Amino acid sequence: MISRWITAVLDTDLAGGLAVVRGPEGFLLDDNGPLFPREWLKRQPLAVMAEHGIGHLDGEPVYLLELGAAADVEGCHWQGLRSFMLQGDHTLYKVLGYAAQIGTWAREHRFCGSCGQAMTQVPRERAMYCATCDLRSYPRISPSMIVLITHGDEILLARSPRFVTGVYSTLAGFAEPGESAEDCLIREVREEVQVEVKNIEYVGSQCWPFPHSMMLGFHAQYAGGQIVPQADEIEDAQWFNIHHLPPLPASRSIARYLIDLYVARRLGHAEPVLPS
Ligand SMILES: NC(=O)c1ccc[n+]([C@@H]2O[C@H](COP(=O)([O-])OP(=O)(O)OC[C@H]3O[C@@H](n4cnc5c(N)ncnc54)[C@H](O)[C@@H]3O)[C@@H](O)[C@H]2O)c1
Ligand SMILES: [Mg+2]
Ligand SMILES: [Zn+2]
CATH class of the missing domain: 3.90.79.10 (Nucleoside Triphosphate Pyrophosphohydrolase)
Known part of the structure; x- marks a missing residue:
């Protein structure tokens, strides 16, 4: 069986695709679910702290917009990951579970744990990098x-x-x-x-x-x-x-x-x- 969801490190400079949004209260959701056209999301009043290209769902690129603060988007509400596990579509839960882990890890590795300098995302690799001490941090399990x-x-x-x-x-x-x-x-x-x-x-x-x-x-x-x-x-x-x-x-x-x-x-x- 071909997997519907394949993780990947996507270039955030490319336009288009789908995106999920995560804030302090979980994922943004409307009547169609938690996946939104990415360009539409970018026109909404969201305080995006970081963006990650996380994979392909049925061949479509999927991104995560990680918010620094709660936001109101008309016609939408927020729902925690546990609710998606309990009620939601299984593949969608896998996408959101992965998004949550990448978002949390990147947020907690903005600064180098060794020297305290700001870290940057390594292109085409799921890693954060400190140029000062040449340290790479990978997602933690x-x-x-x-x-x-x-x-x-x-x-x-x-x-x-x-x-x-x-x-x-x-x-x-x-x-x-x-x-x-x-x-x-x-x-x-x-x-x-x-x-x-x-x-x-x-x-x-x-x-x-x-x-x-x-x-x-x-x-x-x-x-x-x-x-x-x-x-x-x-x-x-x-x-x-x-x-x-x-x-x-x-x-x-x-x-x-x-x-x-x-x-x-x-x-x-x-x-x-x-x-x-
Ligand atoms: N999927 C499942 O069916 C299922 C069922 C039960 C527990 N779990 C999960 O298993 C994990 C472990 O279970 P637990 O909570 O009984 O653990 P545990 O018995 O080791 O005790 C939890 C305590 O461990 C410490 N801790 C927290 N994070 C840690 C980490 N990353 N490494 C080491 N220590 C840590 C904290 O003091 C915490 O209170 C939890 O994430 C829990 O949610 C999953
Ligand atoms: Mg225990
Ligand atoms: Zn460092």
């Missing part, structure tokens, strides 16, 4: 492990104080320097619930642009220990029987996929598809 721990028909789920009321999910955490994916998984599980795991198996991955995680999904079997939730980070953690599950995360999350996949295999049902 933070690897995070996410794991479903199981014990027969029981699965270990937890809730963070940040979750929607009632929702329980798989354990997750960011890799630290010096760790392998497995080291991180074992450490995070110990920290968050004080449980030991065995037979760790990689299942699949997902880009999670909130703001720049790369989720690496695993399945692991319970090996021992009593659940002790980590103070502040984990509000509650429990074993749930696959026939009596609590409210679960959104269907596009890899957390939900790991749970649905295990339940489907256990019950001999059709397996779900990993959301990309």
